[in-house]
Amino acid sequence: MSPLRLCLIDDDPAELALTQELLRQAIPDVDIHIECDARLALQACENQAFDCLIIDYNMPFLDGLTCAQELRGAFPYLPIVLSTSFGDEVLAANALTSGVTDYIPKSRMTLESLRRAVEHAVRVTKQARIIDEQREELENFAYALAHDFKQPIRQIRTFATLITEAIEGGRSSDTLNHLAFMNGAAKRLADLVDVMSQYTLLGKAPTFEAISVNRVLDGVRASLAPYLEERCGRIVVSPAPSILGNDAMMTQVAQNIIVNGLKYNKSEAPTVIVTSYVDGDRCVMKFEDNGIGIESRYIEDIFKPLTRLHNSSEYTGSGLGLTLARKAVLAQNGEIWCESEPGKGSAFLVSLPLPPAQHANSEETEERGVAPLTT
Amino acid sequence: MAVPIKVLLVEDNEADAFLTQETLEAGKLHVQIATAVDGVIAIKHLREAVDSPDGLPDLVLLDLNLPRLDGREVLKTIKSDPALRHIPVVMLTSSDSERDIVKSYQLGANCYVTKPVGLESFRAIVNSIEEFWFTVVRLP
Numbered sequence: 001m002s003p004l005r006l007c008l009i010d011d012d013p014a015e016l017a018l019t020q021e022l023l024r025q026a027i028p029d030v031d032i033h034i035e036c037d038a039r040l041a042l043q044a045c046e047n048q049a050f051d052c053l054i055i056d057y058n059m060p061f062l063d064g065l066t067c068a069q070e071l072r073g074a075f076p077y078l079p080i081v082l083s084t085s086f087g088d089e090v091l092a093a094n095a096l097t098s099g100v101t102d103y104i105p106k107s108r109m110t111l112e113s114l115r116r117a118v119e120h121a122v123r124v125t126k127q128a129r130i131i132d133e134q135r136e137e138l139e140n141f142a143y144a145l146a147h148d149f150k151q152p153i154r155q156i157r158t159f160a161t162l163i164t165e166a167i168e169g170g171r172s173s174d175t176l177n178h179l180a181f182m183n184g185a186a187k188r189l190a191d192l193v194d195v196m197s198q199y200t201l202l203g204k205a206p207t208f209e210a211i212s213v214n215r216v217l218d219g220v221r222a223s224l225a226p227y228l229e230e231r232c233g234r235i236v237v238s239p240a241p242s243i244l245g246n247d248a249m250m251t252q253v254a255q256n257i258i259v260n261g262l263k264y265n266k267s268e269a270p271t272v273i274v275t276s277y278v279d280g281d282r283c284v285m286k287f288e289d290n291g292i293g294i295e296s297r298y299i300e301d302i303f304k305p306l307t308r309l310h311n312s313s314e315y316t317g318s319g320l321g322l323t324l325a326r327k328a329v330l331a332q333n334g335e336i337w338c339e340s341e342p343g344k345g346s347a348f349l350v351s352l353p354l355p356p357a358q359h360a361n362s363e364e365t366e367e368r369g370v371a372p373l374t375t
Numbered sequence: 376m377a378v379p380i381k382v383l384l385v386e387d388n389e390a391d392a393f394l395t396q397e398t399l400e401a402g403k404l405h406v407q408i409a410t411a412v413d414g415v416i417a418i419k420h421l422r423e424a425v426d427s428p429d430g431l432p433d434l435v436l437l438d439l440n441l442p443r444l445d446g447r448e449v450l451k452t453i454k455s456d457p458a459l460r461h462i463p464v465v466m467l468t469s470s471d472s473e474r475d476i477v478k479s480y481q482l483g484a485n486c487y488v489t490k491p492v493g494l495e496s497f498r499a500i501v502n503s504i505e506e507f508w509f510t511v512v513r514l515p
Contacts, residue, residue, distance in 0.1 A: 143472060146472075147440060147469055147470045147472070148440075150469040150470075150492075151388065151391070151469045153492065154469065154490060154491075154492045155390045155391065155394075157492055157493060157494070158394060158492075158493070158494045158497060159390070159394075161493070161494040161495075162494060177393075181389075181390040181393065184389075184390065185390060298443075306440070308387075308442040309442050309443055310413075310442050310443075
């Protein structure tokens with residue numbers, strides 16, 4: 001685990017030294033950067049990413065509160081703790097509405113109070129960031145979904161009217177075509193409703209347990225058996241470690257990635273090869289396909305809701321499979337990314353935590369110079 | 376025979392492209408419709424049309440959410456290209472979101488039309504596009 005990176009800003013050398021010493025005792029693994037002038041704080045934060053800023057209020061040239069307000073504008077998710085002298089508590093309380101995450105009176109600065117202030121600031125800021133990201137994600141999803149719901153609803157009504165007119169007018173040559181369009185629109189609606197309910201379920205707090213990746217992949221292979229037969233496809237799986245995750249979510253991740261790999265594929269034998277390796281306290285799964293590949297400029301877009309890189313007559317799809325996969329991975333404290341080249345297939349990498357016992361085991365075996373165990 | 380009005384319809388959904396095309400062709404004016412199923416194909420079509428004997432379209436009907444290159448990027452490309460920017464672009468989309476409307480006009484759309492739910496309303500909208508834009512286009 002990397003040390004906590006703190007930036008300490010105070011013009012008084014004695015206060016600076018005292019606070020620095022307290023921080024080193026309060027937080028075992030810490031890197032402290034010091035500035036004596038608040039005017040240099042912005043540059044310092046631009047040069048280096050800090051986990052938390054501790055800034056004195058009473059400083060010449062630029063006071064700590066004004067500095068905190070400027071920093072908040074540039075770094076909305078930087079935890080900032082304002083340290084105040086006795087008598088400034090009222091001002092400090094107002095500072096909480098002005099961009100400061102927490103404050104600590106110098107008169108009450110102890111090892112414990114300093115540690116708690118820093119931890120609280122980091123935790124609160126992290127939660128605020130998560131809430132903002134989730135809200136933005138939900139807004140984007142709702143916007144995309146609303147648009148995509150309107151289209152099939154409109155088409156069903158329009159083609160129903162066309163068919164009615166044709167029947168009333170004694171013309172039927174285009175009726176079958178119109179009915180096919182209606183059917184397609186209704187199917188699209190049904191797919192969107194399914195996806196919406198899956199998305200909603202992913203928003204609930206999951207329970208985590210040690211999951212056998214191989215068991216999950218065997219289940220996915222079994223559920224996709226008809227599709228594999230239809231496409232002459234294959235799923236090849238190497239032995240994999242267990243992960244700490246949620247069974248239903250992991251199944252959805254694997255299924256959505258594998259289906260994508262088989263669908264966007266012009267090969268006579270669409271294949272997805274799944275391999276895994278241990279990286280520290282994580283298991284990284286690699287899903288490699290021999291599909292059509294993705295241009296680099298779209299690599300980030302593929303995880304956005306309802307983003308499609310191909311028109312629906314070429315490849316059908318909700319445009320939400322990878323969005324849901326990403327949401328499920330993030331909900332399990334994981335990461336997902338894609339490496340791809342047009343014409344050369346894609347590799348989706350999913351990194352998830354190892355169960356604690358397995359992580360301890362892998363650390364021990366690495367220390368002994370032995371390759372990590374896989375189950 | 377009257378010279379046909381050339382329309383480039385940029386629409387990825389087959390059903391919507393069919394409906395729009397049928398409605399345009401059933402209108403009063405003689406139209407010649409080319410379709411592009413995504414933004415990349417649309418821009419390619421326009422760039423090739425610059426030097427072709429048939430010339431550029433008289434009007435572009437542009438959907439917003441397209442694969443590969445979405446409608447906003449297509450619009451931006453058209454309106455920033457000296458050879459293309461004079462072509463009227465009418466956004467024809469399911470979206471009635473204010474941010475889409477504002478953004479489209481900011482990018483230079485000449486008109487923004489939300490596809491209505493009912494067929495009669497859709498016909499009325501397409502006919503009004505024909506009457507206004509094709510007449511304007513044809514003014515000396």
